[in-house]
Amino acid sequence: MxxxxxxxxxxxxxxxxxxxxxxxxxxxxxxxxxxxxxxxxxxxxxxxxxxxxxxxxxxxxxxxxxAPNPWRYNPSDLIDWTTDFAAQGGQFAIQKETTTLASAEMSQQMHLPPFSAIYQAEGVVSSVGVPVGYVRTYLQPDYYPQHQQQTMSEKLSANVTIHQCHWTSRWEALEGAPMAALNVAVGTPALKLERHWLIERAGQLQAIRVDEEWWRQHAIALSSHSR
The missing domain is CATH 1.10.10.10 (Winged helix-like DNA-binding domain superfamily/Winged helix DNA-binding domain)
Incomplete structure (x- = not known):
């Protein structure tokens, strides 16, 4: 050996x-x-x-x-960041909330015309005071119209019927905002998750919420269940 x-x-x-x-x-x-x-x-x-x-x-x-035991995490479950990880000893803190110009890719996914505005929020999930997850969420404003008067928890638990969730994962070397938020050195590996929450409209699937997440290796263990 x-x-x-x-x-x-x-x-x-x-x-x-x-x-x-x-x-x-x-x-x-x-x-x-x-x-x-x-x-x-x-x-x-x-x-x-x-x-x-x-x-x-x-x-x-x-x-x-x-490392502590990882949190069990089903990416197909719609998560309220403020409360869901608290049951496993985690804490969630909003870093930034803003209305921003949708990228071309996001406009296409959300069936928005060019130069449309979307709601964006960024936050950090911590375990025992150590940041372990960086979350960036985009919301389609037609389905979350009152975001300026709502708390983040209210925005993410809005009464919207989700038809499907498509998610992907890959390992990624951290840099930029995720690296800074997680307080690690450049190049530190993290699990990158992208989750697209879809509704059916006029016979087509349309994303109304997109989550981008970066997790340190020890933070989560992906799990799912069949229905």
């Missing part, structure tokens, strides 16, 4: 046995390298594998920490 995989296995055994608790900070990389009689390059290979597996996470300039 490669040395970095042997180190990964030893750390994993301590995590699985409960000797290392969720949220607990690991010793410094120098201390760990000395404890395992290895170089910091080899140690970082082991830590990178555990991070990719969602078992540890890194905070910029603070070090490595043991």
């Amino acid at each position: 490669m040395q970095f995989m042997a180190i990964r296995q030893q750390l994993l055994e301590q995590i699985n046995s409960g000797q290392l608790d969720p949220g607990q900070k690991l010793p410094s990389e120098r201390q760990l390298a000395e404890a395992f009689h290895t170089t910091r390059v080899t140690l970082r290979e082991a830590l990178a594998v555990l991070e990719a597996e969602g078992r540890i996470y890194r905070l910029d300039r603070r070090g490595w920490f043991i």
Whole structure:
């Protein structure tokens, strides 16, 4: 077995046995390298594998920490960010709400004429005070007309009948606004989710809400159920 995989296995055994608790900070990389009689390059290979597996996470300039159990997340469920993650110990905070010009792609998806305005909101989901998810939501104004007088929770729970949800996921290296919101280094990997909420209108499916989400590896475990 490669040395970095042997180190990964030893750390994993301590995590699985409960000797290392969720949220607990690991010793410094120098201390760990000395404890395992290895170089910091080899140690970082082991830590990178555990991070990719969602078992540890890194905070910029603070070090490595043991990851909590991931939240169960069904992307096909319509989520009220303010309340749904609270049941699992999460917190949601709005960072920005605005009316903005729809992109050409968004106009096409929402069947809007060129230069139409759409509602956009951005927020951060945190676990034990650590940001783990960055959310950007777009709403079609014809179906959310009173957004200026509503709270975010009221906007996202408006009485609109959704016909279908289409979602995709991929891994993405963080940069820009998601990177800053999650307080991580550029290039940190994250799970990117895109969810399109569709209604049927005049025999066609039309998006009236689009969610773009970036999640750190340890934050969520995707799950679904058949109906």
